[in-house]
Structures are given as C-alpha cells and as structure tokens.
Amino acid sequence: MRFSIARLLWPAFFLTLAACSDPKTSTPQQQPAAPAPAPAASDTVATAPATPPAPDTSAVQNVAAYLAGQRLSHGSALQPLARQAAWQTYAANADKSWEKYHAARTAKIEQWAATELDSVRRQSPVIFYPFSGPDLLNVVTMFPTSQTYVLVGLEPVGTVPHQRTLENPKLFTMLKKSLWSVLEFSFFRTNDMAVDLKSVELDGSLPLMMLFAARTNHQVTAVRYVQLDAEGQLTDADSATISRPGLKVIPGVELAMRDKAGREKKAYYFSADLSDWKLGQTKEGALKFVRSLGPLTTYVKSASYLMHKSYFSKVRNLALERSRYILQDDSGIAMKYFQPVANWQLTYYGTYKRPINLFAKHYQPQLTRAYTDTLQRVRPLPFGTGYNWRQNDSNLLLAHRTKPVQ
Template identity: 60%
Template sequence: MYFRTAALRFLPSALLLLTACSESNTKTEMVSKTAPAAEETMASTAAAMDSTKPATPPAAPQPKRLTAPDTAYAQDVASFLGGQRPSQNSDLAKLAAQPAWQAFATDQDRSWAKYRATHTTSMTKWASTELDEVHRSSPTIFYPFSGPDFLNVFTMFPTSQTYVLMGLEPVGSVPARTSLESPKLFPAVKASLWSVLNFSFFRTNDMAVDLKSVELDGALPLMMLFAARTGNQIIAIRPVQLDASGQLTDAPTDTTQAAHPKAVPGVEMKLRSPDGQPKTVYYFSTDLSNHGLQVKPAPIQFVRSLGPLTTYVKSATYLMHKLYFSEVRRLVLRHSRYILQDDSGIAMKFFQKGAWQFNYYGTYKRPINLFAKHYQPELTAAYTDTLHRPKALPFGTGYNWRQTDSNLLLARRLIPLAD
C-alpha cells in the first residue's frame, strides 16, 4: 500500500515513464526492417515509453486451431475473471468455491465499486446529456488504438450496436480451465486492471507480461471481463479475420497452414446488453501506422465499409499527430460524423476549417513531460476563450488523469461525409 500511495504522488509523468500505455491504450510504432529507418510505427512508441524493457519487435504468431467456444462456458469464464460468481452448473463453480477466488472476488467488488463511484456514475450521467445527440446517430463506434478497452467505449456509448476496436495486442482466446486454475491468475488480472481502473488507461507492456504468465494470450480475456462487469451477457464468440480485400470472414482453423500474409486476425463477440439489446464487438490486431496499412490495408477497407462513424480516441500517445499515421487520421476525418477524443487524438491543425463544430470539456494543460512536444496552442486558445468557455468534465480521463486536469473534445461534422 505504501508503494502504491507513493506512486500516486508522482503520477502522471513518472508512471508513464516506467510503463507503456495501451494502444488505447497501446499506441506503438515499430521500425520495420523493410521500412525507412526514420519511420515510426506503433510498436516503437510502446518500447520508447518503457525504458525498462528492450525495444524488440513482437514475435510472429504461430498458427493455432481456432474454434468458437461454448457460449455458456465463455460467459462463466468472463464472470470468473471479473470476480463474479459463475453459474451453479458451471465446471468453474468448484473453483469459485475456493478461498483464493473468494478473496479475489471480494477485492474485485471493492475495486469496481470504487471505479463506479469515481468514474462510471459521472461518465454515464455526462454522456447521457452531452452525447445525447451523438447517441441517436451512432450505430457504429470506431475505436482505434483501443487495446482491449471495451470498458470505456461502452460506458461512453451504451446505445450503439457495433463497436470496432483495433490495437497491437494479440487477439487471444477464451482461457482454458488450466489457465483459470493457475495460482498466478488472480495477481495477474489485478495487476493488469489496476491502472485502467485508477487512471483510465492500460500499462501495456506490464499487462502483456502479467497475462502471458498465466497463458492469457491477448485482448479477448479482458474484453470478456469488461463485458461481464458492465452487465453485458456473452451470446457468442467467433474467431474472424479480415481478408486481403477487407472482407470479414471466419478465421481459418487449419493448424498446418499459416494465415494469408495480408489477412488481419480478429474476434467477434456478440453480447446482450443490460437493457436486452444486441451488441457486436470486433477486435482486430493490427498496426495502424502508414507502413502497417501499406502492408495490410484490410483495416482501412473494412472501416470504410461500415458507413458513417462515430470515432472515439483516448490515451492514443499522440500517434495521429504524426506524419506516419496520416492514413488512419485521414480515414477518421473523412468518415466520421462525430469524433470524441482527448488531446492525444487528432491535432486541431488537421481539422478542416469550417467543416467541424467543436465542444470543449474540462481543462487543457500542457501534455505530460513524455509528450511535451505535442502541445497545441490552438487548444490553449480555445480553453481560454472567455466568450465560449469550455464546459465542465466531471471525471478524469487520459494521461492527465486527474479530473481537474482532463479534457475531452467533441467534434461534429458540418459538411457532408466523403464518398
């Protein structure tokens, strides 16, 4: 407890210098062997943000058999991981009766109660008023650089039908029983959730180490946990992929053949929301840098096919400020009716003059030291405009995670969408 309290005194800058945030939390920029030496991509940013770890590219994933899991088992696993009791007839009921899980569940209930009090309640109330018009016109939410962060996007946009998340984290799979029996499981889950529940973003590299230690192999287990803790019921989980043309297809199940070099792995999670409405959540593991999209353009093609978008960007390590992420930035600006972002999203200079209406919330200060070069004088001018004062933001979000330091921008398109 002493060390956690001490860490809070030095956040946000000290925390971020020791950790890598999720593209969401993970936003990374890897220098490819085939790319120019100066080019940044998503993996090099994550490595640069974590000075305690070497900057090594991720290992190529090995082909594995992918099958759709039993729905009841998937829901029970989601509950179990979130510290909520699985169904009485579940094979996990005996594990949930053990003292270790019961202590974990008590701790999770306490952590989530605190999170609801400090974040969810305020976020839900704020979104129901300030985003009311957006909710009525946002069937599809695009969340680039999200990592597994279904938690925040669902809280902000609870009425949407489809959520498209993209990050560098591997897709992962529904955890096997052997993983759930591991004594390392509960500490790993608690460590992975600690920063997102306290500061709204993931410590990506630490999360990867924690989860791999118990063979939780990617984003899906945490997405399932967030679904359960937000009151959603898992109806189905299906391994999918985007083919070379950006079409959504079932993932191959043949373990003897590697995936097509231009295919993008993903997962489809069907949910029933607390009010009974169907939801579909997609997660794709992909590099959204210009070089990554040149190698695998399927994500751009898929997002273009979704129709008018509402885009959500949070804790994005200022990637779309950079030249090397101009393609995904252009995609968002050309195909979004609404953009909700903190200052780490798209820089103000890239919004076409006269094409957008802006609503400012919270407080804009200089970015934390790690991202000081991404300071925006345009935002300072907007936030100090005495004739059009920014509105209050009753919760903390992003790298300046304290409520008194956080900001959000809602951009509403004024001109027709691009074809």
C-alpha cells in the first residue's frame, strides 16, 4: 500500500478562530427598567485569536524512527510498512546491533568523557566536525550537551527519503551494510557507503543523520534545506538546489532535534571540499559561516590525514585560530602545526602507533616522542576510535588553547 511522503511532511492545519456572542448585562431589579436597545451587529465580538499549534513534526521523526528500526508513533502513516515482516526483522536485528554497540562503545565513551571532558563540554556550545561525512553518531555521543554541530564532508546532502525508497525491499540490507563499519570500527568506509546507498535511492548524508539522531535518543523536529553564499550567509534552499547546486553554492541541511532532556539542538551538514583550491572557488563560504558562530570546539576523527597536507591550510588554520579546544585522533592536525607551543596545553590519551598502511607516510615521530616521554603523563583511553580502531591501539589528543580566542 502506497502513501505519499509529501503528506507526511505537511504542517498540521491551523485552528479556526473562535468567536462568541457577548450579550449585554441586564440592569439590576431595583432600578427602573430601561428600554432595551435594539441589538446591533457589533454586539457579536470576536475573541482574541487562539495560538496556532506548532507544525506537525511527527512525520520527519517517524521517518527517522523507521530508518532506525524503532517504534513509530501510533498514528503514523508508515505504520502499514512497519507491520510488514521485512521491517519487523530489520528492527529486531537493529536493536541487537545497537545494544551491542552501546555496551561496547557508547557506555565507555560516556563514562570517560564525563571525567575527561567535563569542563570542555561546559565550554563547547558549538562543535565543528570537518571531514565528518554523516557521522552525527560520534559527535553527539562525545558532546551531548552542545547546542550546534557543524559537519562537513564530500558526501551529497541528500533528502528526506521518498515513499518509494521506504518501500524498497533492498533498503534494510543496504542500511545494515552501510552502518556495519561505523558500528564495528567507529568510521565510515566512504566509497562503500556511496555505492550502497545509491542503490536504494538514499541520496546522501541526511537519511543516516536522521537515523543516528533517533538512535541517540533525539527527536527530529524539523528538516530545512539550506545553502551558503560566498560570504557564509545561510539562506533557505529547496531539494532541487541541494541535489544540483551551482559551482559557487555550498548546499546543506539544518536538522533540528530535541534530546531526551528537552534541550533544543541544531545539526548542520554541508557538502563541501575543504581543500584550499576548492575553498578559493567558493570564496571560503563554509569557513566564513563557521567563523561567524563564535569560539569553537573542533572534533576530528578518521580524517584521512588531510590537514597534514599543505593544501588544507585554510581549514587547519581556522581550527587552530578559532578553537578553545581541539579533540582529535592522529589523523587530524599534525603536531608541528600547534605553534607556538606555549599557546596550547596538550593532553594525550591511549596509545600512538604507526598509522595503518594506507596512511603510513603520515607517521609522526614527534607524537611517538610525546607518548614515550617519561615526564609526559599519558592517560588511558578505554575505547577504540579512528583507523586504529582497537582499544589498545587508539589515541586521542585534547588540545586546550591557553589564550582567549580573538
């Protein structure tokens, strides 16, 4: 049975303004009766307009829950699809996978971060996550109390899935396959993800971000397609612009959500190449937008060592200049760029070994010296992260800027 997804995304109808009759009061009995005046049309007075209800946001939340294999709201038009055996099987398997993931990773990250990132979290209203792809999962787990998340990747923005996509029998197999690497290893295998998701018309990062929002106990309250101009100004866009943006337009999406504590948040995703050459073409619109948000906390993980390279200097300099804190694995900013050293307080976690073979040339002797320095207290890291994803092989660096961000 088919249902139009456009129906799901319409706002609720507004209430009709109520009106009531306001009759004249009668005179007291002890006073002489006065002739009753003829009723006038103006005697019927409209009450103050009722406050219109908020738009119906359950539709986008139900799409997120459907993708995540979670329970839908009682009146959802997706209920007939959720009653089918294919979704029921997918949902049961998804619950098992996420239960295992939360036990192995989420619980450990939360326990570690509650101690090690306590003060960082309090000073991190805005998180910048370059080279993220759709990885809303890790950033909201690491920084659950932040108000704004800005994710940037090469993957297209994507749209809220159409009904035909949700009915596609291949959907659940492809979702499971695409999520496998992030649940097992903590990072996306981007090339595999692009092929898998195109086969079921999941056209970019947004569907997976909606799924991650649902699985991290967030309610998706709105989805807005946006774009950035050359000056970093955020304006509305439509799905056509997002799908086929002009050369100097940076397409994006704004995901509004509410966590289980009732905190309102916004997650932005922009599809942008952050190399110096491409930023020159777009006049650094993406970086100008990030700069406009005030002091940052920058989070970097599994970033292909791009900011080690000379031609990613603009995004690297932005992070170094505008961040109170930088939390990264060794694929983030190379140690040689944290200059002058007096400007940074560096705390090391876990174990630093050589990068995986694919990135072997980005080995940092300076980082090895820091991890083996007997005067340097390296702190434990009780979970795996990044390309060296096993717990005993992973590392994180917390860099705290000692001078105020200008």
